[in-house]
Amino acid sequence: MDNMIKVGMADLNICVTPDAITTLGLGSCVGIVLYDPRKKIAGLVHVMLPDSTKIINNENKAKFADTGIDLLIKKMCDIGANSNSLIAKIAGGAQMFAFGSNSEMMRIGERNVEATKIKLKQLGIRIMAEDTGANYGRTIEFYPETGELHIKSVGKERKIL
Amino acid sequence: MVSHINLNQIDNMQFDVLREIGNIGAGNATTALSQMINSKIDMKVPKVDLLEFKELSDIVGGAENIVVGILFTLEGQIDGMMMFMMDLSAARHLVNLLMGTTTDSQTTDFSDMELSALNEIGNIIAGAYLSSLSSLTNMLITSSVPYMSIDMSGAILSVPAIEFGKIGDKALLIETEFGDDIKAVNGYFILIPTLESYGAILSSLGL
Numbered sequence: 611m612d613n614m615i616k617v618g619m620a621d622l623n624i625c626v627t628p629d630a631i632t633t634l635g636l637g638s639c640v641g642i643v644l645y646d647p648r649k650k651i652a653g654l655v656h657v658m659l660p661d662s663t664k665i666i667n668n669e670n671k672a673k674f675a676d677t678g679i680d681l682l683i684k685k686m687c688d689i690g691a692n693s694n695s696l697i698a699k700i701a702g703g704a705q706m707f708a709f710g711s712n713s714e715m716m717r718i719g720e721r722n723v724e725a726t727k728i729k730l731k732q733l734g735i736r737i738m739a740e741d742t743g744a745n746y747g748r749t750i751e752f753y754p755e756t757g758e759l760h761i762k763s764v765g766k767e768r769k770i771l
Numbered sequence: 772m773v774s775h776i777n778l779n780q781i782d783n784m785q786f787d788v789l790r791e792i793g794n795i796g797a798g799n800a801t802t803a804l805s806q807m808i809n810s811k812i813d814m815k816v817p818k819v820d821l822l823e824f825k826e827l828s829d830i831v832g833g834a835e836n837i838v839v840g841i842l843f844t845l846e847g848q849i850d851g852m853m854m855f856m857m858d859l860s861a862a863r864h865l866v867n868l869l870m871g872t873t874t875d876s877q878t879t880d881f882s883d884m885e886l887s888a889l890n891e892i893g894n895i896i897a898g899a900y901l902s903s904l905s906s907l908t909n910m911l912i913t914s915s916v917p918y919m920s921i922d923m924s925g926a927i928l929s930v931p932a933i934e935f936g937k938i939g940d941k942a943l944l945i946e947t948e949f950g951d952d953i954k955a956v957n958g959y960f961i962l963i964p965t966l967e968s969y970g971a972i973l974s975s976l977g978l
Contacts, residue, residue: 618825619925619932620940635834635925638933658824658929658936670940673824706930707842707918718933747926749835764837764922 614751617641620673622655624685627754636702636748638719640675640726643699643752643759644682644735646691652754653682653691659718660725675725679733698735699759699771700726701750703742719743739771788976790819793945795907796900797960801949803899804892808868814949817960821941824932830944831959832858834925841893842918842930845901848910848971851964854931855896856924861956865892886919893917900960908975934963 615625617633625631627650633641636656645652655678659665662674671677687693703723709716723742730737741748741761751760761769797817805812820830828834839862842854857865866885867873869892881889894917905912920927935942945960964972 619827619929620824620936635828635923635929637922637926637929639929658933665937667939673936673940704926706840706920706922706926708920709844709918718930745920747923747929749923749925 617654617656619656620658620670622653622672622678622682622685624651624653624682624689625752625754626651626689630751630753630755632749632751634749636750637704637706638702638722640700640702640719640722640742641748641750642675642679642682642726642730643750644679644686644696645699645752645754645757646686646695647697647757648695649691650754651686651689651691652752653686654750654752655679655682657722657726660721675722676729679726679729683733696735698730698737699739699752700737701741701748701759701761701771704747705743705745706747708745741769741771785973786819786821788973789943790817790945792904792907792972793817793819793960793962795903796962797945797947797958799899799903800896800960801947803895804865804949807892807895808865810868812949814947817945817947819943819945821943823941824936827932827942827944828925828928830946831856831924831928834923836924837921838924838927839889840920840922840927840930841890841897842920843893843897843901843914843916845912845914845964847912849904849908849912849964849968851962851968852931852934853897853900853914853963854927854959854961855893855900856927856959856961857956858924859921861958862889864954864956865889881921890917890919893919896958900962904962904972908972910971910975928961931961931963938965938969 613629615631662668703719749762759771801814
């Protein structure tokens, strides 16, 4: 591996082997990795909200599951990925605080995951692996060389998907 | 008439008001904390920043730094949430002060008793902060019980960041440094009124 490309909150980036790509401390946000296994091109978007059409101020496309995935695919195709051979791995969407109520604000992690799955299904992109929900944060690293997604959490063993 | 606010294009006047609310709230919170542990606590002038989401977690020692977040939901005339956050060694120091213990500051495990003490610290701090906001704006604000989480700062911050994300691309963070003679402790307040409540706060202050 050469460089580790960092993706922030409401941000996206792409990477080509031998580089790798990471996003740190995913909470209720969802990290979506798209991967073209033949070209070994990967992209990662760190989305905060499910649906751009529900929000007035939606200029930052990487903030939303729907527009974030579209933009990521476009960027990947621009450098030679084939949109028909993309697969996905997703992580995050935790509920960080143990609220008793089922209000909208509290279920945001779950709704981010739902919206991500719906969007990927519409685009015909298969989810090969996921580690979502529960109540803890995750740091994820994706290695296009092997196609492995590494997940680190506080006080837990590193998971490889 | 409710004034409109866009956190992406906030004017100096609005920023000053929000900063002043932060100052007064943090001052009251420090006084309350000082009374609770019965020792003198100094506070520096809080730093108020409007940050992009990308920068948010870098402020608190990096997205993977383990922190304690105590979150409250707000109801009444101001809706939204507020969070008080501090790093692990700060939390340990406050618990030691409160309980008269001397546990090493790097110990990550808190006993049930210590967790409950932390919740209480959160309660006092948030209560003082909110009551000053309430008297300043002359609005009724009630808060929920405290919800606590100990995890990576990025993950904890995602919860208020998402709420900010609904109204703009920036988050308002108030950093206060307070401490006794032995150790300075950094605490972070994040107040996230809903968009309507932002307007209501500013209108109540004549803006």
